[in-house]
Structures are given as C-alpha cells and as structure tokens.
Amino acid sequence: MAQLERTHLAIVRAVDQHGSLTAAAEQLHLTQSALSHAIRKLEDQLGVAIWTREGRRLRPTQAGAYLLSVANRLIPQLTHAEARLRQFAQGERGTLRIGIECHPCYAWLLKVVSPYLANWPDVDVDVKQEFQFSGIGALFGHEIDLLVTPDPLFRTGLQFEAVLDYEQVLVVGPRHRLAGTPCVQPDQLAQETLISYPVPIDRLDIYTQFLLPAGIRPKRHKPIETTDIMLQMVASGRGVAALPRWLANEYAERLGVTAIRLGERGIDKQIFLGIRQAEAGIDYLHAFVELARAHRNHGG
Structure with missing residues (x-):
C-alpha cells in the first residue's frame, strides 16, 4: 500500500472540481497523458479504483469519495499552514480570515474592522461573504479563522461569544x-x-x-x-x-x-463570533473578539 502524498490529494480535488482530465491537467500544470499516468499509478498503488468513467466525465467511487473528503479537509489546512509559515518567515503576523453567514452582519463588521486595522497594522483582514456556506465546516476546515453569525452551532473544539x-x-x-x-x-x-x-x-x-x-x-x-x-x-x-x-x-x-x-x-x-478553541490565545485573534465586545458595550 502506497503512502498518500499531497499531490495525490490535489489530483483527487482537481478531477472532482473539473470532471475531465483535460481541465484538471490544466489546473495542475500537467499534460493530459501525465495526469492519466498519475491516476493509474495512484490506483495501482492503493489497490482500489478511485474513479469510474461516465462518458467523458470521471465520477468518484466509494473509495474515491472518501479520499475526496480527506483531500477537501486537509488541503485547505496545508495551504493555510504554508501561508502562515511564509508570513512568519517574513516577520509578519498573518491574515485574519473572517467568514460571514448573514448579510446585515457585514455592515456591523465594518465598524469593528476599521479600528482593528488601526490597532494591528501588521495583520491583514480578509472577509468571505459566502452567506449560504457552512461556517462551522469552514472553521473546522481552517478555511476561515473567525465566523460572524446570528445562529451559532456549538460544537466541541469551537467557542462562540455574543458580541451584539x-x-x-x-x-x-x-x-x-x-x-x-x-x-x-x-x-x-x-x-x-x-x-x-x-x-x-x-x-x-x-x-x-x-x-x-x-x-x-x-x-x-x-x-x-x-x-x-x-x-x-x-x-x-x-x-x-x-x-x-x-x-x-x-x-x-x-x-x-x-x-x-x-x-x-x-x-x-444576537451576533456571535466563533473561533477554534485551540486558537483562542492567539493575540491578534483574541484582540478582535475583545474589540468587538467593547464595541458592543458602547452601543454597537
């Protein structure tokens, strides 16, 4: 049994996203023949079929669907870890990635982001307005660092605080x-x-x-x-x-x-801020929650 590598996970994600070898190969900067060879080699090494062909499209088998779920969970975490390490190497703190689950929350968020950026000049802020996405899944998957939501789902490993x-x-x-x-x-x-x-x-x-x-x-x-x-x-x-x-x-x-x-x-x-419990002590993340709480105490 072969050991899984990041390239394997990237291939699984690319094929799922595009459905065809041609488009997936372009995303991965490979030739179609090279990608076909990599797919056959992966299936041979794993000893199980990962895809079935339906016309021109590739559909994941049960094993492929499981491997895809692993890839969707791990690739964002690895990408985030690499970005953070690059920032550390350059002497930067990083980027605070905020997800929003409600439209009005954005207007409120702007009132907190402005003073936060002034207080933390070495931290960037990235806001993802994906109103129907799974905020909880994004937190667990390390796609965002903080979730703004009026409807928190309390789960082990996450913590929410009402800020308005x-x-x-x-x-x-x-x-x-x-x-x-x-x-x-x-x-x-x-x-x-x-x-x-x-x-x-x-x-x-x-x-x-x-x-x-x-x-x-x-x-x-x-x-x-x-x-x-x-x-x-x-x-x-x-x-x-x-x-x-x-x-x-x-x-x-x-x-x-x-x-x-x-x-x-x-x-x-109420508007809640949700974060991963293990990261509650990170200074610039903790500072954002504290600033939002102070904003609440001053009338929102």
Whole structure:
C-alpha cells in the first residue's frame, strides 16, 4: 500500500472540481497523458479504483469519495499552514480570515474592522461573504479563522461569544399603512410583498419565528441581494423587509423608513463570533473578539 502524498490529494480535488482530465491537467500544470499516468499509478498503488468513467466525465467511487473528503479537509489546512509559515518567515503576523453567514452582519463588521486595522497594522483582514456556506465546516476546515453569525452551532473544539444584541424588526416605507403602529401581527403581512436577502426561508427569522408558527405566508416573497436596493424598494412602497433595528435606524433619516416591532414581545437576536478553541490565545485573534465586545458595550 502506497503512502498518500499531497499531490495525490490535489489530483483527487482537481478531477472532482473539473470532471475531465483535460481541465484538471490544466489546473495542475500537467499534460493530459501525465495526469492519466498519475491516476493509474495512484490506483495501482492503493489497490482500489478511485474513479469510474461516465462518458467523458470521471465520477468518484466509494473509495474515491472518501479520499475526496480527506483531500477537501486537509488541503485547505496545508495551504493555510504554508501561508502562515511564509508570513512568519517574513516577520509578519498573518491574515485574519473572517467568514460571514448573514448579510446585515457585514455592515456591523465594518465598524469593528476599521479600528482593528488601526490597532494591528501588521495583520491583514480578509472577509468571505459566502452567506449560504457552512461556517462551522469552514472553521473546522481552517478555511476561515473567525465566523460572524446570528445562529451559532456549538460544537466541541469551537467557542462562540455574543458580541451584539439587537432586535429584528419590520421595516416599512413612510406612506405604508402600518407606518406609525407600535407592533405588527403575522396576519397583517398576509397581503404584503416581503423583501429579503436571497437565503432559504428556514434561515429567515421573520419566517421561522414569526410568520410560519402562525401559519402565515406573505402574498409575495422577493429576494434582493443588497441592503441599499432593498431599502430603496421599501421606501418606494414596493414591499416590506425584516432587518436589525440598528440597521433600519441608520436608513430612517435618509429614506424615511420606519421600524416596527414584530409581535408584542419582538424578536431578540444576537451576533456571535466563533473561533477554534485551540486558537483562542492567539493575540491578534483574541484582540478582535475583545474589540468587538467593547464595541458592543458602547452601543454597537
């Protein structure tokens, strides 16, 4: 049985990503014949088929699927380790890679990143706005160093800290029939166009905590990618939206939108920062969490 090498894992990933030998070979800077030879040699050494051919595409066997899962877990960690070591060799601290699981979190994050960059001039910040990606998987896989999320999943090896308390509210335009009311009930939205970010309904609090428990759905649901366009639509009477109160307040004076409580008790939420527990003592990572906590204590 041959020992697995990084090149083997890279081949498995490249073939899976592209599905064809030609494209995979280009990514790996190999000729197609060289890649074909490497694949045959790998399967011979392992004593098991890794791929089956379906037309022009290669599909992983059960063994191949397992090896692919190993490659997807290890390659990002090795790449990150190499980058960190290069940074250490150059006298740099490194890069803080932040993943975000919610659209409004980005507006909040900017308020923390600005003073952080001023306090840590030798640390770069990279933000990944992959709103539907698995943040937990990205943390475990070392693809990111810190996760910003309103919905933490507590797992062994990870730790989360709440850094902002906020209320989820309904936002309506200045001439909307509900403008000025203290709170709204689910049935009052049955004839409304609900504008939201393009994420699944099961990740939208206005559905999971407000509408669906009451058996209500809006007349129409319109996904919009950006906050600015969303609130322009709301201000012009094209629909309503559910957003954090602090974000709605930032637009209230400029666009005339109004924030209304969802139900008599409202919907309370928090933004959490998640990190790998083993890295909690890293100075520049710990400093970001501390700065976010201090920002929370000063009103967010």
